[in-house]
Amino acid sequence: AQKITQTQPGMFVQEKEAVTLDCTYDTSDQSYGLFWYKQPSSGEMIFLIYQGSYDEQNATEGRYSLNFQKARKSANLVISASQLGDSAMYFCAMREGRRSGGSNYKLTFGKGTLLTVNP
C-alpha cells in the first residue's frame, strides 16, 4: 500500500486564486512529520512547509498553509493568491519517527501534482 497518495496528477488555477493540492498518508506511527516540496522545471527541490503529528494548529508559511486532518490522515496544501511562479510540480512527503520497521528516517514521497497557473 502506498504511504503517500496524491490523487491529482495535474491541476490548473487562475492567477490570484487559491488552490488546494490533496495528500493522504498512511502510517501506524504516532510520531511523524509531513512535508511539502516544490520542484520547478529547473529541477531543484524546495522545502515549503512542515506539519508535525503532534501539532494542534495547521502550519502556515506566507501564502502556503497546510490543512491537517489527522483523523482522516490528510495533509492538503493550500496556496493562496496563486502566482505564475507557482507553476511547478508539488510533492507531499512523510518522515516517520521510529527507527525500526524500515522507516530509517527517510522521506517517503507521493508521486506529485503538476500545478499550472494560468494568467
Added chain:
Amino acid sequence: EAQVTQNPRYLITVTGKKLTVTCSQNMNHEYMSWYRQDPGLGLRQIYYSMNVEVTDKGDVPEGYKVSRKEKRNFPLILESPSPNQTSLYFCASSPLLYQETQYFGPGTRLLVL
C-alpha cells in the same frame, strides 16, 4: 552558506563505465541519503547513512554503492551503469530527527547510453 553540493550536475556516459557522483554537506548533519527521481514515480530512496561508517539500503539499492568515510561526504558509486539507471539523482542531508526537513542538493541528471 548552509548547503548540499553535488557533482557533476549533468553526466552522459556509456553502459559499463564506472562513475561516482559526489555529495557534500556543510551543516554537520548525521543523516545523509540518496534518492532517484523518475517520471510518475516520485522520489525513491537508494541508500542512506545515519553516521560515519553506518550505511544501509533504501528501497532501490540494486546497481549502486555508497560509502561514508567522513561525516560531510556521501558519494554514490555506479560500478557498471546501465540504461535503466538514467535518472535524476538527489543527495539530501538532515539531523536525525523526523521533525526536520531534509536539505536537498541541486540534483544530478544522468544519462546512460
